[in-house]
Amino acid sequence: MMQFIALILVTIGLIYTFLKPYFKRIDVETSGLGKSSTILFDKVIVMGGSVGGLFAAATLSKHANQVIILEKSKLPGKNESIVPQGSSPHILLQRGLQIADRLLPGLKQALVDAGARATDFGSSFYLHTLGGARKVSNNTGLHAYNMSRGLLESVIRSRISLLSNVEFREECQVTTLKFKEEDSALRITGVVYKDANDQQVELMSDLVVDCCGINTPCIRLFKELFGINVRKTDVKSYMAYSSAIFKVPQEAITHDIVYYMQVPPHQPYGCISYQVEGDNHYMVTSFSLNNNKVPTTASGMEEIMASCKHDFALNIVKNGTQVSDIKTYKKEGSRWTHWEELRNIKGFIAMGDSVVSGNPIFGQGMSMAAEASIVLDDLLREQGYKASFCSEFQQRLSYVLTAPWILANTSDLQFKGTTGGSSILRAFIPILKRGMDHQFLMGAKDQDYAVDFSHVMHMTKGWLKRLLIPLPIRNALGYKVSETL
Numbered sequence: 001m002m003q004f005i006a007l008i009l010v011t012i013g014l015i016y017t018f019l020k021p022y023f024k025r026i027d028v029e030t031s032g033l034g035k036s037s038t039i040l041f042d043k044v045i046v047m048g049g050s051v052g053g054l055f056a057a058a059t060l061s062k063h064a065n066q067v068i069i070l071e072k073s074k075l076p077g078k079n080e081s082i083v084p085q086g087s088s089p090h091i092l093l094q095r096g097l098q099i100a101d102r103l104l105p106g107l108k109q110a111l112v113d114a115g116a117r118a119t120d121f122g123s124s125f126y127l128h129t130l131g132g133a134r135k136v137s138n139n140t141g142l143h144a145y146n147m148s149r150g151l152l153e154s155v156i157r158s159r160i161s162l163l164s165n166v167e168f169r170e171e172c173q174v175t176t177l178k179f180k181e182e183d184s185a186l187r188i189t190g191v192v193y194k195d196a197n198d199q200q201v202e203l204m205s206d207l208v209v210d211c212c213g214i215n216t217p218c219i220r221l222f223k224e225l226f227g228i229n230v231r232k233t234d235v236k237s238y239m240a241y242s243s244a245i246f247k248v249p250q251e252a253i254t255h256d257i258v259y260y261m262q263v264p265p266h267q268p269y270g271c272i273s274y275q276v277e278g279d280n281h282y283m284v285t286s287f288s289l290n291n292n293k294v295p296t297t298a299s300g301m302e303e304i305m306a307s308c309k310h311d312f313a314l315n316i317v318k319n320g321t322q323v324s325d326i327k328t329y330k331k332e333g334s335r336w337t338h339w340e341e342l343r344n345i346k347g348f349i350a351m352g353d354s355v356v357s358g359n360p361i362f363g364q365g366m367s368m369a370a371e372a373s374i375v376l377d378d379l380l381r382e383q384g385y386k387a388s389f390c391s392e393f394q395q396r397l398s399y400v401l402t403a404p405w406i407l408a409n410t411s412d413l414q415f416k417g418t419t420g421g422s423s424i425l426r427a428f429i430p431i432l433k434r435g436m437d438h439q440f441l442m443g444a445k446d447q448d449y450a451v452d453f454s455h456v457m458h459m460t461k462g463w464l465k466r467l468l469i470p471l472p473i474r475n476a477l478g479y480k481v482s483e484t485l
């Protein structure tokens with residue numbers, strides 16, 4: 001009997017030790033993020049000047065003499081986005097906002113000054129999902145800002161331009177990597193880029209940061225230059241979005257955000273409407289999975305919203321005035337590029353969508369890019385720039401990105417037309433589905449569940465005890481929601 005108990009305890013101990021890193025979260029308030037630090041690098045190159053690249057540059061500006069951002073596109077105008085998905089809805093979750101505001105002090109106020117609308121992700125967020133339509137909760141404590149992606153990017157860019165050691169080079173496309181062999185490892189020593197005049201420019205650095213997004217050229221370059229196949233996990237759910245901005249009559253403004261979630265496995269259509277900058281302006285988006293079409297005209301939007309009973313959005317489209325073109329965007333699916341599996345690489349890390357690019361309907365992408373920044377900053381402050389830094393960074397990042405990856409794919413993999421994903425995750429889908437459905441159903445009845453789930457979705461709280469342990473047991477264990485929030 002004693003042996004049996006000992007065996008169980010050892011097993012639990014081993015599982016706990018194995019899973020522990022996945023639940024470790026860096027506390028934003030007590031982190032060193034945004035504070036001055038020892039200079040570890042002379043020069044750092046950040047490839048890609050979108051949100052991930054901007055967060056990376058701001059972080060590294062505290063650890064390097066000089067940070068150079070190389071961006072292949074021309075800088076867009078005020079309140080415009082540099083990326084094609086920029087005309088789709090973009091919500092910066094609470095965790096992303098907390099990190100970004102710490103990284104760039106005063107960012108929240110700058111967003112408000114630029115026209116972002118303060119909102120409450122509990123009382124002003126109306127959710128239609130399993131368990132029916134409901135206000136999320138009164139007391140989530142999740143206060144954020146609604147704005148277009150263009151406005152957010154624009155404000156972040158202007159904050160970065162104030163950093164004296166960060167330089168933004170537009171129309172500079174990285175074409176290859178420079179490298180050398182060092183102590184049986186590969187050291188990336190810089191890049192070659194094509195500038196606005198089509199000249200090839202060689203730039204050397206101590207660290208190259210890949211923030212080129214889901215289709216990063218670095219996967220191809222690692223194969224061509226070093227014969228390294230960087231493994232990718234793709235979940236192909238064939239997503240499509242169609243978005244436009246409408247000005248609505250005052251009486252139509254009842255909620256800041258109304259979200260009709262797609263409900264797997266039978267309802268692949270969803271819709272989100274949220275107030276953006278400008279008087280009574282709403283961005284309305286219809287989205288679908290598994291190659292289902294999205295509308296390209298306002299009448300098409302009305303049709304689909306009527307058939308899916310997306311009444312709030314239908315009301316906006318019917319009674320509002322369309323003030324922007326309808327823009328569509330398609331994405332094949334989610335991708336995890338497994339940089340964490342590489343060993344013996346020095347002078348190179350990847351962040352943002354170059355590592356994990358999920359299903360946008362969960363709105364986690366920019367927050368995951370912000371999460372990478374806090375992991376990077378924390379590791380540099382803790383260990384300096386050691387030989388094992390690059391693989392240690394990718395490993396730590398992979399731990400924190402696991403939860404959002406699982407959450408988003410649990411929904412996608414329930415749809416019949418979705419392919420890919422790891423066999424382990426697929427095997428757990430029935431259990432995860434039950435857990436997620438339970439959260440939605442209980443969230444409709446119980447405030448505590450709703451609040452918990454909101455925090456998990458906003459990446460502000462860990463997910464183990466919140467999602468996996470039923471509330472009565474949590475309460476019995478003393479995890480009262482009021483205490484843990």
Ligand SMILES: Cc1cc2nc3c(=O)[nH]c(=O)nc-3n(C[C@H](O)[C@H](O)[C@H](O)COP(=O)(O)OP(=O)(O)OC[C@H]3O[C@@H](n4cnc5c(N)ncnc54)[C@H](O)[C@@H]3O)c2cc1C
Nearest residue numbers: 048050052072088090091174212213352353360363365366
């Ligand atoms: C429809 C849609 C809706 C979304 N909604 C949300 C949301 O609500 N909330 C949220 O947090 N996220 C959302 N996302 C995800 C979000 O857009 C991404 O997670 C985020 O933009 C990732 O930033 P990134 O800098 O890593 O990559 P990207 O934004 O993809 O930027 C990559 C940059 O690298 C540049 N680049 C590429 N190759 C080179 C090269 N060779 N040399 C130099 N530069 C190069 C590109 O021009 C680009 O500027 C959404 C995505 C989509 C598709």
